[in-house]
């Protein structure tokens with residue numbers, strides 16, 4: 021699937037407050053490309069739904085402009101925006117059958133019956149629900165309702181589809197299957213999808229780009245692998261994947277590399293988001309980038325606190341520099357280390373895998 | 382109540398001997414035999430002692446006016462009689478009152494001698510059981526059918542008005558945040574804390590010819606001082622006051638159903654391209670129908686049997702069948718007729734309930 025890198029939706033300096041005091045969305049700037057699968061990821065209460073509702077037209081932005089296809093849509097009512105939407109609780113109309121639910125958007129668009137039936141059949145085929153055409157929503161399982169809701173949001177061929185935690189109510193297995201199907205539909209239909217979730221693995225699997233929200237601000241907007249490999253602040257580093265961190269102080273800067281003092285030890289790290297000399301910083305290292313020997317640039321003393329056997333790898337919790345939650349993943353291979361609880365070892369990692377980020381309390 | 386509406390033991394109980402003798406009377410073109418009059422004297426003597434003869438008189442008076450006085454008059458004379466087989470009672474009775482020689486009267490007595498009667502029910506639908514069979518009452522005497530019609534018509538009107546006014550209110554309350562919603566609900570329930578009588582009387586103050594509304598209209602100049610509007614003691618007054626009083630019974634079931642309709646349905650409808658009106662009509666309203674049904678049944682059934690308010694503000698043109706029932710129970714003491722009317726009302730409500738169940742389905746009704 022090719023991203024055409026053409027702005028389709030733009031948020032410009034968008035702010036939102038419900039009570040006139042607290043900004044729920046603080047100065048949001050976001051460009052969404054045509055045909056893209058963009059996910060808004062963030063903890064609950066971070067303002068994701070609010071952003072989606074502003075885009076759908078159910079909430080007005082307090083400040084700023086939202087453009088769809090180059091046109092300002094702040095004052096266009098939701099029913100004229102031609103945006104498909106999937107709600108977390110499905111919102112299938114309980115008094116209409118599956119087919120009637122799908123016919124609804126076509127009827128209000130005054131599409132002829134023959135045409136309508138064709139589109140309904142096609143949409144139901146897409147989600148493999150043809151045989152449930154005449155059922156009422158209450159007679160369907162959660163996963164089936166989810167499929168119908170998806171079909172309904174697509175049946176009128178919108179250019180943009182919004183999904184607000186659509187899989188939140190499904191069990192893990194079904195959720196993973198649906199992630200895959202939604203992803204495929206997105207590729208097949210070449211629609212733009214804005215997807216909201218608080219589940220990072222869902223965001224990473226499905227998206228072209230992920231916008232990480234916290235506290236009404238986009239912390240980072242990047243592709244899944246960039247988000248994981250190169251988080252630009254502590255929140256993202258902590259929120260996406262597993263992360264080891266130390267709090268320390270910058271003692272020298274040498275171009276890209278800063279030296280950080282942590283409890284008397286000195287570590288070299290990439291200067292991503294650290295301040296001047298003397299300022300506090302948090303350094304972050306991914307568990308899989310740490311070796312249990314002293315062969316790499318930064319070396320530290322560690323004591324094994326806990327070992328968990330996970331089949332393909334062993335999860336090892338260490339106590340390093342007063343941080344007793346330091347995780348290392350040891351791959352399960354032939355020349356495995358044999359560790360025991362209480363072992364004292366040296367560990368090491370490269371400066372390039374270690375990022376000095378903003379200091380977080 | 383049902384028993385009362387067909388019960389008619391008074392004739393056979395007050396005049397047992399007479400009735401027995403009268404059953405042998407088969408040629409009703411001539412007056413009954415002397416034997417019947419003799420039994421009548423005997424029965425009446427006892428009745429007078431027990432003072433039950435006037436009750437019988439007033440009962441028969443429903444069917445043939447003037448009889449009550451005949452019984453009273455006769456009673457006074459019979460009191461002084463010594464009952465003796467040898468005396469010609471036929472003549473004696475005829476001397477007291479000509480009515481005793483009226484064949485029509487004897488036919489009536491025979492007609493009403495069985496222990497049960499359909500007379501009350503016939504009466505309640507403006508029919509009368511005469512000695513020639515069942516026929517319609519005189520045009521001037523027909524009131525009950527008309528009253529039933531009016532009761533139903535006005536109740537329907539009141540129900541519709543309540544729905545029209547209650548629906549937006551219930552909708553508003555159901556959409557507001559908890560705190561303001563609770564406050565508004567208290568306002569809805571507030572009237573229940575004041576007496577029904579007070580609320581109705583308040584309308585009297587507002588609507589009477591020298592009342593607040595007329596004063597304002599006159600002051601503004603919309604109405605001349607001399608032709609003030611007749612706003613009360615008629616149908617208008619009853620409808621206004623009852624709509625006000627029954628409104629909470631519409632709002633509460635509506636509210637409790639609307640509260641359970643998630644906002645996301647209407648949002649979904651709009652996101653699918655339906656404008657405000659279409660999303661309301663096709664998505665929101667169908668889901669509020671259980672509340673509409675419950676509210677309408679409740680208001681209609683309450684209204685069809687309402688008594689106090691129409692009594693106070695209804696005048697003559699705005700009263701309900703229940704006012705008539707109350708009149709027969711407490712003033713005219715024609716309990717049989719009152720009971721018959723009430724039974725018909727009950728059956729009417731049951732039929733409507735059944736029809737409603739067939740159309741909307743009673744399972745669709747939710748009170749909360």
Ligand SMILES: Nc1ncnc2c1ncn2[C@@H]1O[C@H](COP(=O)(O)OP(=O)(O)O)[C@@H](O)[C@H]1O
Pocket residue numbers: 038039044062063064065066067068069070071
């Ligand atoms: N309709 C509303 N009225 C008032 N506050 C709201 C409303 N909707 C959301 N909020 C507040 O806005 C913040 C962001 O909410 P939301 O956008 O739903 O977050 P998310 O979807 O990321 O969990 C929360 O603090 C929430 O309490």
Ligand SMILES: [Mg+2]
Pocket residue numbers: 065068069070
């Ligand atoms: Mg949300």
